[in-house]
């Protein structure tokens with residue numbers, strides 16, 4: 127198509143497909159192997175959909191001319207965009223799918239009306255072309271993204287491939303300013319796309335940068351998992367930049383992995399242009415290799431993801447040391463005036479952070495009327511040297527918990543937490559992430575649920591990095607498989623997994639223990655309802671907790687300036703009205719009680735005996751290292767060790783006892799749980815349960831229970847109020 131031709135968009139079905147003769151060796155199976163090709167057509171992906179444009183001149187000609195016009199002759203200028211389209215995996219296309227595309231349909235074929243043909247054409251385009259198009263080889267248009275800035279085709283192709291046709295609110299507000307180099311403090315709810323809000327401008331700088339030796343950005347995250355996730359998010363988005371570029375251009379630097387290997391990789395040309403690091407490991411590297419200080423002092427952008435967490439606890443000291451080293455080196459090399467761009471993001475710039483920062487400085491306690499973010503920023507500016515006063519972008523000014531999260535509460539006796547976790551997962555067999563405040567509880571709950579034949583995986587901070595990542599992968603794989611069977615899959619974690627982790631498809635978050643602070647609650651609950659999806663967050667607490675920690679938590683969550691809240695919700699809600707009680711089917715709880723108790727005993731045995739073995743091995747190893755014999759009486763003499771040992775021994779079972787309980791539990795688990803226990807016969811009562819069973823309708827493991835979706839159950843309940 128020559129440049130000065132105007133082009134018009136045409137449907138796939140209106141294109142002049144040309145059959146390609148298939149060699150005689152292949153039986154043609156009624157065209158199933160029929161290859162079709164096109165030329166003189168410009169392919170473009172707009173808003174994620176494949177479109178075809180041909181020159182206006184070509185569409186106005188006769189059938190005969192069009193077919194020759196479609197074949198560029200020697201002297202006609204062949205536009206680089208003219209393409210022969212060959213679709214890979216042709217045999218993936220179901221038979222007849224292309225029949226809509228071929229213009230020379232056989233005589234007597236049923237000619238569907240226009241609307242029907244259009245619908246078929248759209249279906250064909252989506253099934254065949256969008257599913258098969260290789261985004262890195264076609265031109266992409268994403269108008270809503272391109273309105274934010276002049277993006278490279280690499281970024282647009284990456285966004286198209288990921289299916290992100292529209293930016294989220296925090297992305298729309300952040301990206302234009304970030305591209306201009308401004309300092310930004312961004313706040314947006316969990317799962318709202320903050321990673322790409324700072325990631326896309328940085329990727330654009332990498333793509334457009336001329337000097338592959340100059341580092342572009344340093345991104346700090348509080349946990350290794352989050353660093354590895356941000357690395358894969360950015361690598362996925364910018365996938366096509368790696369052809370002809372060092373594959374370590376984007377890399378993570380975290381603990382738990384070999385520091386020697388990381389040093390070696392950093393020596394390759396073009397490596398580490400974008401670094402995603404945890405402060406501890408990064409500081410270790412800077413202190414070990416002064417040349418890295420000079421190198422990374424040249425960055426264009428510094429990012430603090432989960433900034434409030436990074437500036438709390440242990441991270442803060444490491445972080446300020448890193449900034450001091452880099453700022454000093456920058457001043458020496460490029461003078462006082464030169465400074466990198468700083469972007470800080472979180473879903474919670476919490477009061478706790480403010481009070482911590484204020485307590486170290488000359489700050490004052492925040493009054494209700496103050497603007498929380500402004501005050502936190504004032505404090506931050508005494509700790510972090512910004513290039514200018516950062517622009518505050520608050521994409522979530524009113525609500526703290528993501529609006530797409532439906533919250534609920536289960537009140538139960540302190541010793542019935544396990545039973546109600548089992549009840550919830552039995553009733554709502556989806557994907558569930560359970561948070562515990564203690565690692566011991568994580569271990570016990572994992573064992574408890576596995577005894578109840580509920581596939582459960584654990585991640586907590588005392589596991590090695592390798593085990594944490596492999597358990598996360600095992601969970602995701604199992605969840606993918608169980609989803610097709612409508613069976614539950616559970617991940618149980620300590621708060622190391624509370625922040626930032628973007629685990630696909632988590633439907634429910636359960637707070638087995640109430641979190642210690644409001645921001646932990648917000649981040650935990652934000653592991654569900656990612657992107658555009660919705661989710662459920664359930665707190666399990668005793669009546670005593672309901673009047674103590676829960677009351678405090680709900681009041682902090684429902685704080686924020688009252689006028690803002692009233693404006694947003696029409697009237698301030700009392701905290702009790704914020705959260706609905708999860709409806710409980712008491713007769714089902716009763717049926718689950720026996721098996722829950724047995725599983726709890728078996729889990730206690732498992733965890734205690736494992737721990738006792740570990741203690742013994744540790745004691746033996748310590749004695750060997752000291753070259754002394756361990757005398758069994760020594761333990762008895764040490765009061766603490768003896769007490770600790772007895773506590774664990776009391777939870778272990780004898781071999782026969784263990785076997786008996788396991789047999790008893792398994793025979794119980796083979797009995798179906800039945801809603802409304804009083805129904806003796808499957809065919810009696812209002813619903814014919816036998817019919818439901820045969821047709822596999824309703825619940826997979828509770829006969830007579832139809833609801834399997836917690837979100838719908840809670841929405842329906844909210845509607846009743």
Ligand SMILES: Nc1ncnc2c1ncn2[C@@H]1O[C@H](COP(=O)(O)OP(=O)(O)OP(=O)(O)O)[C@@H](O)[C@H]1O
Nearest residue numbers: 290292293294316317318319320321473626628657
């Ligand atoms: N423009 C977009 N359109 C659709 N999905 C998106 C878009 N941007 C990001 N996502 C997806 O939304 C999910 C959440 O993104 P991300 O992890 O960046 O959220 P976040 O705000 O950083 O969350 P958290 O506060 O928990 O760290 C991810 O699965 C991401 O791939």
